[in-house]
Amino acid sequence: MWIAKVIVSYKTGILDPEAKTIHNALISFPEGILSEGYRDINKVETGKYFQISFSDSIDREKAEELTKQACDKILSNPVIQKYTFQLEEVSK
């Protein structure tokens, strides 16, 4: 059975205020709580994760086609978002 693991995130240049806030929180931790070096975290991005499972009758090629359609039509808004996905074969 094929599954698709999809990550939808913002395109470069689109304001991601949630990520900015998380980044600020991370780098403003008081000394001694996180290991040395966390202040060098340059950037945080946020996104959404989707896992899609297909029927056994769907082969890899079809799963890829369907996932791409789902991403283009529903899971992402192409005005502001981009997506990546990986296909994996799993046994039930």
Added chain:
Amino acid sequence: MKFGVVVFPGSNCDHDTYHVLKKVVGAKVEYIWHKETTLNFFDVIILPGGFSYGDYLRVGAVARFSPVMREVIKFANSGGLVLGICNGFQVLLEAGLLPGSLITNDHLRFRCQDVYIKVANNKTCFSRSYESGQVLKMPIAHYSGNYFADKETLKILEGTERIVFQYCSLDGNVIPEENPNGSILNIAGILNENKNILGMMPHPERAAEKILGSEDGLGIFNSLLRES
């Protein structure tokens, strides 16, 4: 002139809009359930504010796939008048009926307050009751009202006078200090290319009776009535 107010699961300004149209404006109005597939009887369709489908996935994204939206898209593409308020604006953007997108407010806070907006274009079916440059007081109530579009789209919107409302100061200055959510160019409302679809974040239906603090929103409904 008959108005239809679409009711999605999670709409919460549908009753306010219906009330204003029926009791304040005195227009003919009916609710349209989200499973409805016939819109023949209407002259204006309003997509109201709220949290359609719980704002799951992205604001407006799931509503866009409801049965009624297929008909709203057909209605709009054949020249029918469509007004999207707040969540309704978000649905229109997701449906591709208006360009751009509404993203999370830049300060990450839900904003529920009165704002001032300037009538940037009063030569539209939706704003003809107003003076050009008139300043209106209306409430906003949203977390995702930060309008975004790429430079090319903005240039087109500006060049074709499709920006109808912009956040401004009491005396009509469109300045960053009066921008409640981070919207590019202080945009509060825009039109489609054919100018028969308006999307706006402020709530005219909540500013249509004196007792509620402002009647400035009435002009939008009255403008539409003058179409008939």
